[in-house]
Amino acid sequence: MAQNPAVVDLRGSGRVVWIDTVRGLTIALVVLLHATEWVQETGVRISAWDPVNELAETLRMPMFFLCSGILAAKWLHGPWRELFGRRVLVLGWVYLLWQVIGSGQALVAAQITGDQLTPLRMLASLLASPLRPRFELWFIWALAVIFVLARLGSGRSPGRQIGLGLVVAALAFSSLVPAGLNEGWAGVPRYYVFFLIGCYHRPLLLALGAGMTRIRAWAAVAAWLLTTGLALQFGVLGWPGVGLAARLVAVLAGVALGLLLQPLKVFGHLGSRTLAIYLAHTPLVVLMVFLFDQAGGTGADHTVLLSIPLVFSVLAVALSLALHWLALRGGLRVLYGPPRALMERISGPRRTGAGPVRPAPDAVPGER
Numbered sequence: 001m002a003q004n005p006a007v008v009d010l011r012g013s014g015r016v017v018w019i020d021t022v023r024g025l026t027i028a029l030v031v032l033l034h035a036t037e038w039v040q041e042t043g044v045r046i047s048a049w050d051p052v053n054e055l056a057e058t059l060r061m062p063m064f065f066l067c068s069g070i071l072a073a074k075w076l077h078g079p080w081r082e083l084f085g086r087r088v089l090v091l092g093w094v095y096l097l098w099q100v101i102g103s104g105q106a107l108v109a110a111q112i113t114g115d116q117l118t119p120l121r122m123l124a125s126l127l128a129s130p131l132r133p134r135f136e137l138w139f140i141w142a143l144a145v146i147f148v149l150a151r152l153g154s155g156r157s158p159g160r161q162i163g164l165g166l167v168v169a170a171l172a173f174s175s176l177v178p179a180g181l182n183e184g185w186a187g188v189p190r191y192y193v194f195f196l197i198g199c200y201h202r203p204l205l206l207a208l209g210a211g212m213t214r215i216r217a218w219a220a221v222a223a224w225l226l227t228t229g230l231a232l233q234f235g236v237l238g239w240p241g242v243g244l245a246a247r248l249v250a251v252l253a254g255v256a257l258g259l260l261l262q263p264l265k266v267f268g269h270l271g272s273r274t275l276a277i278y279l280a281h282t283p284l285v286v287l288m289v290f291l292f293d294q295a296g297g298t299g300a301d302h303t304v305l306l307s308i309p310l311v312f313s314v315l316a317v318a319l320s321l322a323l324h325w326l327a328l329r330g331g332l333r334v335l336y337g338p339p340r341a342l343m344e345r346i347s348g349p350r351r352t353g354a355g356p357v358r359p360a361p362d363a364v365p366g367e368r
Helices: 017-040 047-056 060-076 080-113 119-128 135-152 158-172 183-200 202-210 214-233 242-260 265-271 274-294 302-329 340-347
Strands: none
Touching (some): 017 242, 017 302, 047 214, 080 119, 080 340, 158 183, 183 242, 202 242
């Protein structure tokens, strides 16, 4: 069977095209979710976006962690110091740095939510953030934890690890878990299994993409929409096992969407720059919502308000990429990764074939 051209790597860079495409789609869905939530914090109700975000919830983070596992598998069998120096350090660096930036975001957000912030409360939250992740940065924190857990288990049976991960995730996605649990703490047991599947079944996933026809791809997307839609309609997505099953179907749909959307180059472009978007989009969205609210925009016609989350999402993505471009050319590369010397000191001399000393600035850390 001829290989699907949508899967073939471009320019021999070691990247699979559908992975960048689906990551571009998922980061766009993440920004849309947060834009919708922050607009609604002003008291505006735009319920038309709720079904979209609820449906996309089964796709967004499972695909992010699956792709992270696919692209990070090689780091699980090398020396610990390389893992810490080239991956955990990078994740920890951007997480802590953007926690500080997020404190400024919180001051603006408090003007929207009416939350009462004090310097002592903000300092306590910041100091606790290494153990209790804040803001939308929980993904970076959870990915660092998952890297360490996966490395600890790298000498054990992949089948047993994934089996245990499936059981844990089936419970973690259920309504048995109390609502309001910290996103980072909840995210590790929920998404660890998707990372493992990406790590240990990379050849299978790539073969799945290579052998998927357009008919099969559309069938996978239809199966996801149908199963998740019915689960939401009948209120059973929180039943033990149902939420996990819906997300496993969504993973197949994610591969399919990565292939179907590959001709739209914009998603591949965004997918290779997810770090820049992920880190900066929420502060930008919060600032835009604050200015919109102060200008009286929340009193606009409902049709206009319905378009605002989409408009703010596009602006947040564009501004995030612009900020990234300016930072790299203005001596602020440290916003997206630690100094090279620090990485080399922790990770030690490079091994042949171990990859670049520092991750590409357009990649989510831990994924290259």
